Amino acid sequence: MNLKELATKLGLSPTTVSRALNGYPEVNEETRARVLAAAKRHNYRPNTRAIRLATGRAMAIGHVVPVSSKHEMVNPVFADFIAGAGETYLRYGYDMVLTIAPDEGEDRVYRDMRSRGIVDGVIVHGPRQRDPRIPLLREIGIPFVVHGRSTGTDEPYSWLDVNNRRAFQRATEFLLDLGHRRLALINGLEFMDFAIRRRTGYLDALASRGIMQDPALMFSDEMTEFNGYRAARAMLALPDPPTAFLVSMMIPGLGVRRAVEEMGLKVGRDVSIIIHDDELSYFSNGEDVPIYTATRSSVREAGRQAAEMLIQIISNPETGPLERLLEADLIIGQSTGPAPRRDRAAERQGP
Amino acid sequence: MNLKELATKLGLSPTTVSRALNGYPEVNEETRARVLAAAKRHNYRPNTRAIRLATGRAMAIGHVVPVSSKHEMVNPVFADFIAGAGETYLRYGYDMVLTIAPDEGEDRVYRDMRSRGIVDGVIVHGPRQRDPRIPLLREIGIPFVVHGRSTGTDEPYSWLDVNNRRAFQRATEFLLDLGHRRLALINGLEFMDFAIRRRTGYLDALASRGIMQDPALMFSDEMTEFNGYRAARAMLALPDPPTAFLVSMMIPGLGVRRAVEEMGLKVGRDVSIIIHDDELSYFSNGEDVPIYTATRSSVREAGRQAAEMLIQIISNPETGPLERLLEADLIIGQSTGPAPRRDRAAERQGP
DNA sequence: TGCGGCGTCCAAAGCGGTTTGAACGATTCT
DNA sequence: AGAATCGTTCAAACCGCTTTGGACGCCGCA
Numbered sequence: 001m002n003l004k005e006l007a008t009k010l011g012l013s014p015t016t017v018s019r020a021l022n023g024y025p026e027v028n029e030e031t032r033a034r035v036l037a038a039a040k041r042h043n044y045r046p047n048t049r050a051i052r053l054a055t056g057r058a059m060a061i062g063h064v065v066p067v068s069s070k071h072e073m074v075n076p077v078f079a080d081f082i083a084g085a086g087e088t089y090l091r092y093g094y095d096m097v098l099t100i101a102p103d104e105g106e107d108r109v110y111r112d113m114r115s116r117g118i119v120d121g122v123i124v125h126g127p128r129q130r131d132p133r134i135p136l137l138r139e140i141g142i143p144f145v146v147h148g149r150s151t152g153t154d155e156p157y158s159w160l161d162v163n164n165r166r167a168f169q170r171a172t173e174f175l176l177d178l179g180h181r182r183l184a185l186i187n188g189l190e191f192m193d194f195a196i197r198r199r200t201g202y203l204d205a206l207a208s209r210g211i212m213q214d215p216a217l218m219f220s221d222e223m224t225e226f227n228g229y230r231a232a233r234a235m236l237a238l239p240d241p242p243t244a245f246l247v248s249m250m251i252p253g254l255g256v257r258r259a260v261e262e263m264g265l266k267v268g269r270d271v272s273i274i275i276h277d278d279e280l281s282y283f284s285n286g287e288d289v290p291i292y293t294a295t296r297s298s299v300r301e302a303g304r305q306a307a308e309m310l311i312q313i314i315s316n317p318e319t320g321p322l323e324r325l326l327e328a329d330l331i332i333g334q335s336t337g338p339a340p341r342r343d344r345a346a347e348r349q350g351p
Numbered sequence: 352m353n354l355k356e357l358a359t360k361l362g363l364s365p366t367t368v369s370r371a372l373n374g375y376p377e378v379n380e381e382t383r384a385r386v387l388a389a390a391k392r393h394n395y396r397p398n399t400r401a402i403r404l405a406t407g408r409a410m411a412i413g414h415v416v417p418v419s420s421k422h423e424m425v426n427p428v429f430a431d432f433i434a435g436a437g438e439t440y441l442r443y444g445y446d447m448v449l450t451i452a453p454d455e456g457e458d459r460v461y462r463d464m465r466s467r468g469i470v471d472g473v474i475v476h477g478p479r480q481r482d483p484r485i486p487l488l489r490e491i492g493i494p495f496v497v498h499g500r501s502t503g504t505d506e507p508y509s510w511l512d513v514n515n516r517r518a519f520q521r522a523t524e525f526l527l528d529l530g531h532r533r534l535a536l537i538n539g540l541e542f543m544d545f546a547i548r549r550r551t552g553y554l555d556a557l558a559s560r561g562i563m564q565d566p567a568l569m570f571s572d573e574m575t576e577f578n579g580y581r582a583a584r585a586m587l588a589l590p591d592p593p594t595a596f597l598v599s600m601m602i603p604g605l606g607v608r609r610a611v612e613e614m615g616l617k618v619g620r621d622v623s624i625i626i627h628d629d630e631l632s633y634f635s636n637g638e639d640v641p642i643y644t645a646t647r648s649s650v651r652e653a654g655r656q657a658a659e660m661l662i663q664i665i666s667n668p669e670t671g672p673l674e675r676l677l678e679a680d681l682i683i684g685q686s687t688g689p690a691p692r693r694d695r696a697a698e699r700q701g702p
Numbered sequence: 703t704g705c706g707g708c709g710t711c712c713a714a715a716g717c718g719g720t721t722t723g724a725a726c727g728a729t730t731c732t
Numbered sequence: 733a734g735a736a737t738c739g740t741t742c743a744a745a746c747c748g749c750t751t752t753g754g755a756c757g758c759c760g761c762a
Contacts, residue, residue, distance in 0.1 A: 002718060013742045018720060028740060045466035049409065050718035052400040053747050060448070067434055072651070073632040079430040083418055086451030095469060097411070098447045100437030115396035118446060224633045225605065226642075251633050254576065254605045261612040281424040282575045282602050291577075300423075353748060364712045369750065379710060401748035404717050 001042045010038055021046070048095075060095040061085075061310060062119035064110065066103050066126050073222055076251070077299050078125065080280050081147065084303025085123065092311050094120075107136060114140045121314045123147055123306055127159075127193045145310040145322070147302065148193050156321040158313060160306045164194050164276075167295035167328035168201030168246060171274045174293075174330065175244045176209050179339035180272060184217040184235050184242035186228055186252050195220065195248065198276070202246060217242050228252025232259035236271075243339050244272040250283040253292060257335075272336040276328070290333030297328040352393045361389055372397070411446040412436075412661060413470035415461065417454050417477050424573055427602070428650050429476065431631050432498065435654025436474065443662050445471075458487060465491045472665045474498055474657055478510075478544045496661040496673070498653065499544050507672040509664060511657045515545050515627075518646035518679035519552030519597060522625045525644075525681065526595045527560050530690035531623060535568040535586050535593035537579055537603050546571065546599065549627070553597060568593050579603025583610035587622075594690050595623040601634040604643060608686075623687040627679070641684030648679040 007014045012035070020027045020035035027035075038044075052058055063082065067074060082096070089096050097119055101109045110133065113119050121143035124133055130152035137144045138155065146159040175183055185202050188195040199218070206213055216238060219231035228247060235242050236259060247253040253275035260271045267273055277285050277294035285292050309322045358365040363386070371378045371386035378386075389395075403409055414433065418425060433447070440447050448470055452460045461484065464470050472494035475484055481503035488495045489506065497510040526534055536553050539546040550569070557564055567589060570582035579598060586593050587610060598604040604626035611622045618624055628636050628645035636643055660673045 003720095004718075014719080015721080015743080016741055019741095022720085026740065031740080043466070045463060047404075047718055048467040048469045049400065049403040049407075050747095051720080053398075053404045053749085054718075054720045056400075056747070058400065065434070065437070071632070072434075074430045074434045076427045076430055076631070076633050079425045079427055082449065083416070083423075083425045083451055086416070086449065090451060096449045098433065098437065098449050100434055100441060112396060115394070116399040118399050222633070224635055225601075226635045226637060250576075254609075258605075258608065258612075261609075280427070281422065282427050282573070284575055284577045286577060355748075365749080366713080366751080367711055370711090373750085377710065382710080398748055401717095402750080404719085405748075405750040407717070 001044045002047065003044075006035075006038060006042060006044050009042070010035060056117075058118050058120045059093060060097050060119045061089060061307065062097050062099060062113055062122040063125065064099050064101050064106065064122060066106070067100055068103055071222055075126065076280060076282075077249075077278050080278065080300045081125075081303040081306075083281075084298075084300035084305075085307040086303075088304050088307035088311070094307075094311065106133060110136060110140060110142070114142050121145075121310045123310060128191050129193055129196060131193070143310065143313045143317070145306050145313070147306050149197075151193055151196055158309060158322040160302060160309060160324040160326070162194075162297045162302070162326045162328050164197035164328075165201035165204070167276065167297070167330070168198040169205045170201075170330050171246055171293075171295050172202050172205035173209075175246070175272060175274065175336065176205065176211070178244075178272065178336065180244040181211060181339065182214075182217065182240060182242040182244070183211075184232070184245045185219065186231050186245055186247040186256060187218065187220040188223045188248045190220045198246075198248060223249045223252045225251050225255040225258075228255025229259045230255070232256040233262070236260065236263055236265070243270075244336070245274070247273060247275045250275050250277055250280065250285065250292070250294075268335050268337045270340055272339075274336060277331075285331075286333065290331050291335060293333040293336040294331055295328040296331050297326055302326065352395045353398060354395075357386075357389060357393060357395050360393070361386060407468075409469055409471045410444060411448050411470045412440060412658065413448050413450060413464055413473040414476065415450050415452050415457065415464075415473060417457070418451055419454055422573055426477065427631060427633075428600075428629050431629065431651045432476075432654035432657075434632075435649075435651035435656075436658035437654075439655050439658035439662070445662065457484060461487060461491060461493070465493055472496075472661045474661060479542050480544055480547060482544070494661065494664045494668070496657050496664070498657050500548075502544055502547055509660060509673040511653060511660060511675040511677070513545075513648045513653070513677045513679050515548035515679075516552035516555070518627065518648070518681070519549040520556045521552075521681050522597055522644075522646050523553050523556035524560075526597070526623060526625065526687065527556065527562070529595075529623065529687065531595040532562060532690065533565075533568065533591060533593040533595070534562075535583070535596045536570065537582050537596055537598040537607060538569070538571040539574045539599045541571045549597075549599060574600045574603045576602050576606040576609075579606025580610045581606070583607040584613075587611065587614055587616070593622075595687070596625070598624060598626045601626050601628055601631065601636065601643070601645075619686050619688045621691055623690075625687060628682075636682075637684065641682050642686060644684040644687040645682055646679040647682050648677055653677065 003014050007017045017035050020032040086096055099109055124144055124146040127146050127148040127150045131150040134150055134153050134157050149159050149161045187199055190196060203213055221227045245256050247256055256273055257267055260267050265271050275292045275294050277296040278299040285294055313319045354365050358368045367378055368386050371383040437447055450460055475495055475497040478497050478499040478501040482501040485501055485504050485508050500510050500512045538550055554564055572578045596607050598607055607624055608618055611618050616622050626643045626645050628647040629650040636645055664670045
């Protein structure tokens with residue numbers, strides 16, 4: 001059933017039917033009711049392909065998933081973000097189109113999107129320092145919202161981010177207040193913007209208490225369970241091992257825990273752990289009592305909001321760059337406790 | 352730059368230009384070369400919206416992500432599957448459109464897809480027993496491939512699945528051979544087809560060795576880290592605790608490990624664990640030596656292959672239902688070992 | 703010489719909607 | 733009463749491509 005058929009059945013012109021369906025004012029309310037009823041009765045749905053050609057709008061948002069060609073990693077955060085964004089799209093009648101882009105060929109992917117006209121805007125995932133996609137998209141002229149930010153980019157752009165620096169600063173201070181002095185940072189890849197900010201927060205907190213940073217306690221790589229394990233294992237074998245870990249994500253956090261327990265130590269007593277909790281659906285941080293002390297911010301909610309920002313920008317091109325900074329909660333769980341004796345004793349003896 | 356402009360610039364008709372670009376034989380090779388050169392020079396890309404309307408094909412594949420409205424869970428397996436499928440789509444020039452569907456309203460989502468004409472086919476994720484989507488899609492007339500199978504569905508349909516029954520049967524036998532007699536099964540939700548098959552494999556192996564199943568050792572829920580932890584914790588507190596666990600996924604497997612170690616037991620010595628390893632990018636099962644003994648099958652590869660099957664079905668509608676069963680490897684890691692003494696002693700004493 | 707066939711190319715008709723410009727009767731205003 | 737306005741409807745153009753049904757010149761064959 002297409003528009004013309006429906007119009008014929010109603011004894012009306014396609015023009016009128018189209019207008020009735022789309023809520024234009026110049027159609028008799030009685031007629032509109034008839035049209036609406038008939039459309040429902042015949043289960044009429046306008047053909048999206050035709051609408052898109054006629055209006056020039058794609059009614060679709062693109063998500064380009066960067067897949068590092070080296071590691072073939074797909075960030076699990078991505079699935080929950082998408083789920084959140086998808087909810088928003090559903091509400092506003094947008095479709096979501098996903099493209100997998102090996103990180104060398106991203107240019108072409110974005111340019112193609114533009115010239116083929118398959119999306120009205122894109123969400124940029126996993127921004128890096130001075131991310132080249134930002135000037136690129138601006139040049140191409142596709143509306144976009146970045147999930148995260150890009151240190152070193154001066155021109156304004158729309159973004160939604162968690163206050164990563166503050167979150168890790170607070171978490172670090174929390175551990176310092178508990179008496180910890182040897183704090184390890186298990187971070188993501190440090191060309192990723194979020195990782196830079198987290199490290200900054202960590203270093204700021206250390207500096208403000210006059211504690212020297214120790215490169216041996218700073219690790220940075222893909223945030224896999226195994227990397228968390230390996231890094232923690234190595235650090236715990238140091239002559240002066242850390243008593244606390246700040247970990248970028250629940251997943252490497254599980255690895256850190258595995259290393260700790262494998263060495264016969266107890267989390268929350270011998271070693272403290274704070275993770276960043278994106279509230280991924282398969283990694284609930286306990287039920288009533290959180291397992292991990294964590295900086296928490298829902299990535300799903302971020303998806304919902306980023307999508308809304310983008311739709312707003314698309315539907316009103318006058319809209320200037322939109323910025324939204326979400327604060328992470330610091331929630332206290334069972335994975336942190338006072339620094340263990342030995343360390344405090346060592347500290348009393350002084351250097 | 353659109354087709355008409357390009358044609359004018361070349362002094363040709365749009366017809367000829369279109370044909371030259373699309374490789375039709377009735378155009379002079381010299382002309383074709385000119386057209387191709389001009390297209391490249393002006394960076395011409397045909398407008399996808401127009402192609403779609405004109406050809407009636409969407410050149411897009413739909414993925415409907417079921418999000419259980421109760422738990423808001425997005426299976427992390429999904430991200431890697433998508434990545435695999437996306438690679439295939441890229442090669443064949445298809446786009447991927449994603450829809451989030453609350454599991455009550457799935458009907459409407461699929462019907463809409465059809466009548467709006469935005470996809471040429473869909474991949475069905477997370478099939479359940481006697482899944483209603485299979486007859487639905489067949490009725491609607493959208494080509495589809497199921498990732499997994501649906502027990503209880505008689506009519507033929509296209510699917511790609513891992514041999515879950517066999518994988519878990521072999522894993523169970525492997526543990527039995529090691530002398531274990533109290534085997535726990537930490538399974539996914541048992542209305543999900545894969546979970547049913549895994550349980551069947553587990554039970555078959557037990558039965559063939561004359562070992563009674565024990566409902567207290569069978570757990571079934573969402574495969575979260577926390578659920579794995581909780582279930583293992585409870586089982587290990589039983590008067591007659593299991594000495595080995597079969598776990599549906601790496602993620603709850605991490606939870607099981609956490610429970611085991613928290614009780615002061617050692618994985619691979621006191622308690623054996625076998626997981627199913629989907630080779631998710633963020634859950635590499637160790638590097639040289641696998642951490643977990645596992646039944647292994649790449650979900651990313653499954654995505655690649657399922658996408659190829661669907662494209663084949665779409666481009667050749669004569670193709671009958673396609674079926675592909677992937678076998679999982681059983682790889683031996685550090686998480687399994689002979690049943691501990693106490694258990695074997697008890698066994699020697701007999702019942 | 704006449705005709706069918708072949709190689710190239712083009713005009714025009716879709717695809718299924720939206721949107722512009724105009725028609726037309728009824729109502730209001732002067 | 734005639735003009736202007738309003739409310740409602742429609743015909744036709746258009747979005748940018750594909751595809752059908754010729755057109756045209758040239759060659760080979762009878």
